[in-house]
Amino acid sequence: MSKVVITFGTFDVFHVGHLRILEKARALGSRLVVGVSTDELSFKKKRRAPVYSQDERYEIVSALKYVDECFFEERLEDKGLYISRYKAGLLVMGNDWQGKFDNYREFCEVVYLPRTESISTTAIIEKIQG
Ligand code: CTP
Numbered sequence: 001m002s003k004v005v006i007t008f009g010t011f012d013v014f015h016v017g018h019l020r021i022l023e024k025a026r027a028l029g030s031r032l033v034v035g036v037s038t039d040e041l042s043f044k045k046k047r048r049a050p051v052y053s054q055d056e057r058y059e060i061v062s063a064l065k066y067v068d069e070c071f072f073e074e075r076l077e078d079k080g081l082y083i084s085r086y087k088a089g090l091l092v093m094g095n096d097w098q099g100k101f102d103n104y105r106e107f108c109e110v111v112y113l114p115r116t117e118s119i120s121t122t123a124i125i126e127k128i129q130g
Contacts, residue, residue: 005029006088006108008073010042012050013124014060017094017116024113025092026066033086034061035073045076051125083107 007025011018011034026032037045039054050057054072062070073082079101083091088108093101095112104110 002031003029003089004031004033004087005090005092006033006035006083006086007092008035008037008079008082009094010037010046010050010121011057011061012042012052013121014052014057015119015121015124017119019064019066020116021092021094021113022061022064022066026068028092028111029090031068032066033069033071033088034067035079035082036061036070037073041074041076046122051121079104080107 005025005028007021009018022032022034036054036058039050042050042054052060058070058072061067069086071082071086079091082088083104084107090109090111091101091104092111092113094115096115098112101110
């Protein structure tokens, strides 16, 4: 049975937590589509500019073997539109978003996966800044 899985994120300063959630998401279906936040959307979510530009983040995520297709996520509120555009049967998010996307259950299944512990873009930036 073919199932399109969709997920979203900024994926700035790409790290192993990002890789693992994409690997796990891909394993839940036959195709993985990833919405990469634009710089503007990412700024709205995190209150800081991404280190890597949206084009660089898109290029990195698109090159991964677990990822079949990428698009830019421009607006958080458009997730329903993206889910139907890409005919996604499953929305996967990390459990830092637990419960936040339950309203999309009317469009598709929604699964929250455990985050990889002890790593995040924010922690990496703070570590580098000393
Ligand atoms: N993610 C994960 N494990 C981590 C970090 C992120 O599974 N240790 C997942 C998130 O749950 C999300 C996706 O990766 O589904 C993209 O997360 P993103 O916000 O881009 O990365 P973070 O490292 O969480 O970024 P930040 O520290 O800026 O919030």
